[in-house]
Amino acid sequence: LKENDEIINIVKNLGIKGDKKYIHSCGSGLTACVNIFAMNCAGVDLQNLYLYDGSWSEYGLKEMKNPIEN
Numbered sequence: 001l002k003e004n005d006e007i008i009n010i011v012k013n014l015g016i017k018g019d020k021k022y023i024h025s026c027g028s029g030l031t032a033c034v035n036i037f038a039m040n041c042a043g044v045d046l047q048n049l050y051l052y053d054g055s056w057s058e059y060g061l062k063e064m065k066n067p068i069e070n
Helices: 004-013 030-041 055-059
Strands: 022-024 049-051
Touching: 004 030, 022 030, 030 049
Parallel strands: 022 049
Antiparallel strands: none
């Protein structure tokens, strides 16, 4: 991983604020966990960080009929 100071700078440069709620997703839920870990290392409270563990492997299923835009 990057040094904590570098992670903090990246999170600040992205405009992420510790008092907002963030939902993380990716292809299967694994990479999103790394984002949550990094944001928590940068001082964002874990109570504001959520994981959609189904991510695209669940959301994109045809049976789910969820809206998808290209």
